[in-house]
Amino acid sequence: MVVGFSLWVATAGGSDLPRPYQDALDALRTSNEPSARALAAIAVAHGFRDVPLSDPADVVDALSDAMQADADPTVQAMTAYALCVLRDLRGVPRLIGAIQSTVARGVDPQGRFSDAVPLPVPYLYRALGHAGGREATWFLIEAARTGPVRARVVAIAALGFVLGDGGEVERALTTLSGDPDPTVRNAARYVMSERKPRSGKR
Secondary structure: OOOOHHHHHHOOOOOOOOHHHHHHHHHHHHOOOHHHHHHHHHHHHHOEOOEOOOOOHHHHHHHHHHHHHOOOHHHHHHHHHHHHHOOOHHHHHHHHHHHHHHHHOOOOOOOEOOOOOOOEHHHHHHHHHHHOHHHHHHHHHHHHHOOOHHHHHHHHHHHOOOOOOOOHHHHHHHHHOOOOOHHHHHHHHHHHHHHHHHHHHO
16 A cells, blocks of 8 residues: 555654554554554544544645555545545545445445444435535435435435535425425424524534
């Protein structure tokens, strides 16, 4: 596995990153097991108890390098996930592809990504909501409109995390609140009610 310069710098001895982040990025760079590399990327995204990451910029370039350099699709998916959790749009296209892959493989949209990487699939959708931007928002709206109900409600929930959408999400949720399927309809109405109290803070 060829690794970019940013990942090497982030794991070098002179890095100012807290040790748990250095260790996780080192595992992402050096582990022979794809699942271990994928889990390391997730750990960076989720953070470590009582060890704050003062600036996500300290790790996002390293994650992006790993996403581009690693040949394993699961590692690519989880580094893209990590980038989106940290609101870096470089992860969006690859994460959308990973979600589409779970659909093609018949993975339960409310289940886990895989046995080796047991991240809940809804977290992938949620990460797109955190990242925001036109591409992620469009994908979530389309996923909320069509497909199996179990996947649609996951996408609807993720729309609740989208910021700065210019009213596009609200319009989509309003339409979905009248959907013929009661599960979809109720999910849309719930997300709309949750978004409104936060609107003043956005």
